[in-house]
Ligand SMILES: Cc1cc2nc3c(=O)[nH]c(=O)nc-3n(C[C@H](O)[C@H](O)[C@H](O)COP(=O)(O)OP(=O)(O)OC[C@H]3O[C@@H](n4cnc5c(N)ncnc54)[C@H](O)[C@@H]3O)c2cc1C
Ligand code: FES
């Protein structure tokens with residue numbers, strides 16, 4: 001790892017100031033992605049700004065009809081939260097399937113969403129559950145957030161402060177887990193809201209996405225059968241040593257049907 | 265940078281470089297070499313310690329991030345009078361180790377599992393061990409040991 005200056009601010013104003021003053025700063029959340037990246041020397045920031053001591057980035061609360069999860073809340077806390085479980089069990093289940101228990105004790109929802117790994121689990125929840133990404137500057141709709149491979153709508157220096165989830169009528173997350181890494185080869189979140197069904201897929205494409213044809217079919221008839229005969233276009237999906245695009249397209253449809261079957 | 269932390273009940277202050285990993289701090293600075301580094305890539309779990317009573321991989325934390333924290337390493341798991349932790353005892357009873365390289369991490373993760381999930385069944389324990397790799401045992405003795413300690417924790 002290359003040398004860097006370490007900062008540990010206690011409020012966001014300080015973070016913004018440090019960001020502005022440094023040559024090549026990086027925010028540090030749980031470090032579960034960033035520290036391995038630094039060890040491999042794939043990044044060499046001049047400064048690390050640790051968000052751990054900023055109190056209002058931690059914790060989970062209910063706000064009117066939404067649940068608000070602070071960016072620095074770790075996966076284990078989301079998985080174990082009685083509030084999240086009562087509000088949307090699928091979200092707690094998803095958090096409990098990330099990596100392993102030690103990773104879940106450190107990795108955070110804000111870090112995962114900001115990183116936008118194509119195989120990460122949270123993007124399926126954020127998009128499928130129609131969450132709002134709150135930053136120190138604005139609120140971003142999930143539909144506008146994930147833009148490409150590891151790319152998001154965040155501007156340089158913009159900090160995610162919280163994720164805001166509306167309450168679905170019912171939801172289910174189904175994941176085909178990579179047996180070694182734990183990441184999603186494919187993950188599908190299906191959520192029923194008043195009048196509409198949302199379906200988000202992670203792992204399969206360069207970023208999490210909502211296939212319109214599948215959602216329309218489910219909005220017409222919320223049954224696993226309604227998805228029969230539909231297809232995702234493999235040309236738009238990822239192919240790698242773990243799975244071909246055609247395989248991912250097939251698995252996504254199977255997982256979607258399973259999720260619907262568990263709800264319907 | 266100066267950090268003050270409590271390791272196995274002892275509070276100490278040290279001056280460390282920001283890029284020093286917690287695992288290296290424990291092994292090289294404090295000479296607590298029970299914490300092993302098997303992969304250095306967050307996969308194997310040999311470096312697991314308890315940070316504020318939660319299992320974490322010390323190869324993927326900076327020492328400076330542990331400033332102010334309470335740490336327990338494998339050296340501090342048994343009681344001061346030498347009485348083994350129930351998970352350590354169970355590893356002995358169930359032959360939960362061969363070469364012993366993964367064992368500190370397995371025991372620290374096992375203790376974390378037993379604390380969080382007393383009475384956990386075999387399937388749960390196998391899933392909970394997804395971040396710990398053993399090249400020798402085939403896991404059977406490890407899983408049996410943690411199951412035993414976990415059912416004892418539930419009974420008590
Ligand atoms: C062994 C292992 C297995 C894993 N398995 C899975 C898995 O199955 N599924 C899965 O989804 N993930 C998995 N992960 C990734 C894990 O969930 C990470 O915790 C997560 O991707 C990054 O979160 P972090 O808090 O560790 O962020 P960090 O590593 O600290 O940061 C990641 C990036 O986000 C930026 N960032 C962090 N916080 C903010 C913020 N608030 N605002 C703006 N930018 C920010 C950082 O600058 C950095 O670029 C795994 C990781 C490991 C090591
Ligand atoms: S050495 Fe830390 S996980 Fe392998």
Ligand code: FES
Pocket residue numbers: 360361362363364365366367397398399400401
């Ligand atoms: S006992 Fe040898 S690696 Fe587990």
